[in-house]
Amino acid sequence: MQSDPYRARVNTLAVITAAAFFGANLFIGLSMGAYWLGLPPADFAAQFFPQFSNFLYTIMPLFLLMLVGLILSARFDWNHAPARRNWVIALWLYLALSLITILFHMPLNVRLAAAIGSPVGDALAFYKAIALIGPVSEDNAATIRATWLLGHVPRVLLTLAIPVYALRAMAAGTTR
Numbered sequence: 664m665q666s667d668p669y670r671a672r673v674n675t676l677a678v679i680t681a682a683a684f685f686g687a688n689l690f691i692g693l694s695m696g697a698y699w700l701g702l703p704p705a706d707f708a709a710q711f712f713p714q715f716s717n718f719l720y721t722i723m724p725l726f727l728l729m730l731v732g733l734i735l736s737a738r739f740d741w742n743h744a745p746a747r748r749n750w751v752i753a754l755w756l757y758l759a760l761s762l763i764t765i766l767f768h769m770p771l772n773v774r775l776a777a778a779i780g781s782p783v784g785d786a787l788a789f790y791k792a793i794a795l796i797g798p799v800s801e802d803n804a805a806t807i808r809a810t811w812l813l814g815h816v817p818r819v820l821l822t823l824a825i826p827v828y829a830l831r832a833m834a835a836g837t838t839r
Contacts, residue, residue, distance in 0.1 A: 677732030681826035704804035712776040749832030770794035
């Protein structure tokens with residue numbers, strides 16, 4: 664059995680990465696969303712993917728480390744039902760977040776990448792195939808922007824809930 668300091672570090676990893684991921688998603692939704700809404704639609708289409716690429720270097724490590732923290736923390740409390748229930752909810756929320764990202768946002772992101780001639784548009788052709796929208800044009804750029812931002816709202820809410828359930832699990836784990 665691992666020591667309590669190890670458990671504390673793993674729990675801290677889960678909570679801090681989940682909270683940081685929430686903060687990053689909130690920033691993207693509110694700050695960048697307001698910025699993108701202030702742009703003409705064609706400028707949004709031209710600027711989105713290069714800006715998104717910069718966010719990715721921060722977001723992806725947090726996203727992956729959050730999963731590691733959640734899984735390792737859940738392992739510690741697997742035999743304690745109240746804590747396990749909260750860890751499992753946090754993991755289901757992570758799965759829901761992942762599905763929204765993979766099935767909704769990534770196809771839109773790849774379409775926006777293809778619109779500016781990024782090789783990502785060709786390299787990730789699978790996402791273009793499952794996209795809800797066709798190629799980005801001046802005519803539909805405003806709709807794509809609104810669709811992307813509205814689709815980001817559930818991501819922000821899910822990312823808020825994950826650290827809440829992680830903290831609930833930690834609290835339930837200490838009441839043994």
